[in-house]
Amino acid sequence: SLLDDECDYLFKTVLIGDSAVGKSNLLSRFARDEFHIDSKPTIGVEFAYRNVKIGDKIAKTQIWDTAGQERFRAITSSYYRGALGAMLIYDITRKGTFENLKKWLHELREYGNRYMVIVLVGNKSDLVNSREVEAEDGRSLAQQEDLCFMETSAKENLNVEDAFVQMITKVFEIA
Numbered sequence: 001s002l003l004d005d006e007c008d009y010l011f012k013t014v015l016i017g018d019s020a021v022g023k024s025n026l027l028s029r030f031a032r033d034e035f036h037i038d039s040k041p042t043i044g045v046e047f048a049y050r051n052v053k054i055g056d057k058i059a060k061t062q063i064w065d066t067a068g069q070e071r072f073r074a075i076t077s078s079y080y081r082g083a084l085g086a087m088l089i090y091d092i093t094r095k096g097t098f099e100n101l102k103k104w105l106h107e108l109r110e111y112g113n114r115y116m117v118i119v120l121v122g123n124k125s126d127l128v129n130s131r132e133v134e135a136e137d138g139r140s141l142a143q144q145e146d147l148c149f150m151e152t153s154a155k156e157n158l159n160v161e162d163a164f165v166q167m168i169t170k171v172f173e174i175a
């Protein structure tokens, strides 16, 4: 259990973004090194834990996944409560998921901790032929909104570790 584990810090982080951008696959890749071709069948908040070594300390992160609730616009303030980091995810093959980021940022700033670390992630970078959002667009939004930015592929395991570790390290620095 959590309490038996050796860790120096424990904090909550959340994944947000439109339905099917890859939130649960980014989480399963990071937490268990798994990828799933089909969307998850279950509805409801789920989370996973992972330890990350930072210097000589071990940070344990509890990472929350919406598990489909965003489909019903049912994400509540309790989802964000206590979270120090957020990964805001869009799908590079669907422009609409990028356009909705403003809405997500608004919600994050309304419900989230004011010092929350936000990492912007453009997922599905393996699907080069279906790209609808250029990396440059992600980068410039991130610059505008003062966020970190990365493109990832949960499928090919590209940058997934880096994106999470970047978020966790930044939270660690402010915590």
Ligand code: GDP
Residues within 6 Å of the ligand: 018, 019, 020, 021, 022, 023, 024, 025, 026, 036, 037, 038, 039, 040, 068, 123, 124, 125, 126, 127, 152, 153, 154, 155, 156
């Ligand atoms: P969520 O609704 O945001 O949690 O999205 P899911 O993790 O359920 O992913 C939605 C769909 O996109 C699933 O069919 C996944 O297999 C697929 N998917 C997720 N990440 C990637 C990726 O990096 N590349 C590709 N090609 N497909 C992905």
